[in-house]
Amino acid sequence: MKMHNFYSFSPISAKIAQKALCSMLYEVSTSPSPGLVSPVSKGCHNDMDYFTFLISTSSIAYYLPLFIEIGIKCEDDVLKSIREVGKQAEEEMLRETEGVNTQRGLLFLIGVLCGAAGVCIKKSLAFNRYNLSEQCSIICKDIVKNELLNIDRTKKLTNGERLYLEYKVTGIRGEVEKGLPTVINTALPSLEDALNYGLNINDALSHTLISIMSCVEDTTVINRCKMQGIYTMRNLSKKALELGGMKSKEGREFVKYMEDVFVKENISPGGAADLLAAAHFIYQLENMEE
Numbered sequence: 001m002k003m004h005n006f007y008s009f010s011p012i013s014a015k016i017a018q019k020a021l022c023s024m025l026y027e028v029s030t031s032p033s034p035g036l037v038s039p040v041s042k043g044c045h046n047d048m049d050y051f052t053f054l055i056s057t058s059s060i061a062y063y064l065p066l067f068i069e070i071g072i073k074c075e076d077d078v079l080k081s082i083r084e085v086g087k088q089a090e091e092e093m094l095r096e097t098e099g100v101n102t103q104r105g106l107l108f109l110i111g112v113l114c115g116a117a118g119v120c121i122k123k124s125l126a127f128n129r130y131n132l133s134e135q136c137s138i139i140c141k142d143i144v145k146n147e148l149l150n151i152d153r154t155k156k157l158t159n160g161e162r163l164y165l166e167y168k169v170t171g172i173r174g175e176v177e178k179g180l181p182t183v184i185n186t187a188l189p190s191l192e193d194a195l196n197y198g199l200n201i202n203d204a205l206s207h208t209l210i211s212i213m214s215c216v217e218d219t220t221v222i223n224r225c226k227m228q229g230i231y232t233m234r235n236l237s238k239k240a241l242e243l244g245g246m247k248s249k250e251g252r253e254f255v256k257y258m259e260d261v262f263v264k265e266n267i268s269p270g271g272a273a274d275l276l277a278a279a280h281f282i283y284q285l286e287n288m289e290e
C-alpha cells in the first residue's frame with residue numbers, strides 16, 4: 001500500500017476519526033430504515049447485508065485520520081489530496097466487499113467532512129455545524145461546474161454524471177458544494193429534537209433518517225426508480241412525520257409500513273443514509289470534550 005506523507009497522524013486526528021467511524025457504524029445499525037441495510041434487514045439489497053457494511057467500514061477505518069491530516073497539512077486543493085487517499089480507500093473497500101458498492105458515496109462525504117475538520121483545527125475554528133459546513137463548501141468549491149457541467153461523455157459515466165445529464169440532479173456534489181444544507185437545515189434539528197424528546201439513539205437516528213428522506217435529492221433512489229421514487233419517498237416520509245415519526249405509536253407503525261413499501265418498490269435511499277451518518281458525526285464533534 002502506498003504510504004502517504006499524511007500517514008503519521010496526531011491524537012486529535014485519531015479522536016475525530018473515531019467519531020466518524022462510530023457514525024458510520026451507527027448509521028448501518030439503525031432500524032427501522034426503509035429500503036436500507038440494517039442488522040435485521042437487507043432492505044432492497046440482495047448483494048449486501050449488515051456484515052458487508054461492517055467489513056466495508058473496517059476496511060476504510062485506517063484512512064479516516066489521514067483525511068483529517070490532509071485538512072490540517074494541505075495548503076491548497078484539499079479535495080485533490082482527499083480524492084487521492086479516497087481512491088485507495090475505495091479500492092480497499094471494494095476488495096473487501098468483493099466489488100459490492102456499500103459506502104462509495106459515504107467514503108467521499110465523510111472524507112470531505114474529515115478534511116473540513118482538519119481545516120478547522122488548522123484555523124483554530126470551533127467544531128460546529130456552521131464552520132464545518134463552510135469548510136465543506138470551500139473544499140468542494142465549483143465541484144458541480146467542474147464535474148457535472150463538463151462531463152467527458154467518451155468515458156464510462158458514474159450514476160451521478162448520467163443522472164445529471166438526464167435529470168439535472170446534482171446529488172452528493174450539490175450537497176457538499178452548498179455546505180450540506182440537508183444536514184444543517186433538516187437532519188441535525190431533527191436529531192436534536194428526537195434526543196431532547198427522550199428517544200434512544202437508535203430511534204432518534206431512525207426519526208432523523210425519515211426527516212432526511214422527506215427532502216433529499218437521492219441519486220440512488222433516482223437510479224433505481226426514476227423521479228417517481230423520490231416523490232414516493234418524500235410523500236411517505238412526510239406522512240410519517242405528520243403522524244409523529246418515531247415519537248408516536250402511529251408514526252412508528254407507519255415507518256414499519258414504509259419498510260415493506262420501499263422493498264416492494266425497490267426504493268433504497270443510500271444517499272439519505274450517508275447524510276444521516278454525516279449529521280451524527282457533526283453532532284458528536286459539537287459535543288466532544290476538548
Ligand SMILES: CC(C)(COP(=O)(O)OP(=O)(O)OC[C@H]1O[C@@H](n2cnc3c(N)ncnc32)[C@H](O[C@H]2O[C@H](COP(=O)(O)OP(=O)(O)OP(=O)(O)O)[C@@H](O)[C@H]2O)[C@@H]1O)[C@@H](O)C(=O)NCCC(=O)NCCS
Nearest residue numbers: 086087101103104105106108158160171172217219270271
Ligand atoms: C464523488 C462521488 C461520490 C461521485 O459519485 P457519482 O458521480 O455516482 O455521484 P452521485 O450519484 O451524486 O453520488 C454517489 C453516491 O453518493 C450517495 N448520494 C446520492 N445522492 C446523495 C445526496 N443527495 N447527498 C448525499 N449523498 C448522496 C450515494 O451513495 C450511497 O448509496 C450507495 C449504496 O446504495 P446502492 O443503492 O447500493 O447504490 P449502487 O450500488 O450504486 O446501486 P445498485 O447497484 O445497488 O443498484 C453507496 O455508495 C452509498 O454511499 C450515491 O451512490 C465519488 O464516488 C466519485 O466521483 N468517485 C470517483 C473516484 C473518487 O473520487 N473516489 C474517492 C472518493 S473520496
Ligand SMILES: Nc1ncnc2[nH]cnc12
Nearest residue numbers: 028036037102270273274
Ligand atoms: N444502511 C444502508 N443500506 C443501504 N445502502 C446504504 N448506503 C449507506 N448506508 C446504507
